[in-house]
Amino acid sequence: MSSTIAPRQVTKLSPLVRRVTQDNPGPMTGSGTNTYLVGKESLFVIDPGENTDEHLDALMRAVDRTPVAGIAPSHAHPDHWPLAPRLAEALRTITFGFKAHNGYSPMSTLSDGEVVRGVGWSLKVLHTPGHVSDHLSYLLTEEKALFSGDHVMGWSTSVIARPDGSLNSYLASLERLVTMDIAVIYPAHGEPVYQARARIEELIAHRNLRTRQVLEALHAGLDTAPAIVRRIYTEIDPRLYPAAVQSVLAHLDALIQSGQVIIKHQSASPFLSIYALP
Ligand SMILES: [Zn+2]
Structure with a gap:
């Protein structure tokens, strides 16, 4: 069952994390795409979502005048990336991703193990293929919080999007997360998951x-x-x-x-x- 999260409202989830959910609920997106804003004095945007005026306005209001270090869709699916280029232009920042894929061309690529830093936060990049090949998750070290995109969803199991996705990669990515110290998972769809390890073991x-x-x-x-x-x-x-x-x-x-x-x-x-x- 999918929970309902009110769209376009800014929800503070922790000292460093805010969420703005896009108004695109559906059978594949649950209550909609969650866009996360990480940081206080400088921000990082994860999963900007679909290219709509409403979501752009909601994110611009949430960012206000805070500098933005970058925008990163977890992967190049149509409910995650298309707002990224327009939002980057509006905020005068850059887009990130694992590789050019599915119509999305990030301005800067990230690889597994890299760390992106801003004022008071650091995000460790984890390549978590399986749902699709270009999927990245981000670990916010300061809060042991994992932004899991569609790799771990809040309300359902992930689709393995063949032929780009692979079950064996998906399971390997989950096995890797099980060994990590994660206090909370923030999925791209659905509510935060506080029993992180139990949820990952359940998915396996x-x-x-x-x-x-x-x-x-x-x-x-x-x-x-x-x-x-x-x-x-x-x-x-x-x-x-x-x-x-x-x-x-x-x-x-x-x-x-x-x-x-x-x-x-x-x-x-x-x-x-x-x-x-x-
Ligand atoms: Zn997806």
Whole structure:
């Protein structure tokens, strides 16, 4: 279930973190895209969101006259990055990202382990591929707070957006976070997660369960992704059906990579490809 967060209001979440949620709720965005403003005397903007006048105005009001060190979408999906260039121009600052991707061209690229600093804050850059290949998360060292983008969501599991996303990368990125000292997760959609480790472990367990269910479905003779979805996702919002098929395909990809599943017939449409146990 998705919670409702009032759009365009500035919510102070901690001494260094404020949130402004975009008015774009939906089955894939929950209550909308959360834009985070980090810092007090100088700011960093994470996940500026979709390119709308309303959200631009809301962010400009929240920033007021404070200098902005940069703007960073967690990844180049259409509910995260498109406002970045316009906001950067309005605030006279620069855009960041892992790489040019999906139509987004960051002015400056960041790599894993780099640290971005402003007055009173430092953000450690973590490359967390899986949902998509260019996904970055940011760890605010001063508050042990992780800005997780769509890698860890507040209200749902992440979609593995094939072919750019990968379940094996997603799980490796989660396993890495489990070892870190994180007090709170601020996702791009939904409320803060204060039981950080428990939530990450839950997501890993959920994926392992799905992997077992996909293997069981194949054992039972189901051999296409839609047939497997119908068996596993018994109560699903029809709007999320394509996402469920993508998820099952991501599990099948990972099982093929590890030699536990083979493709019997590859179709141009992955919905029609036929899978089997080796
Ligand atoms: Zn996304």
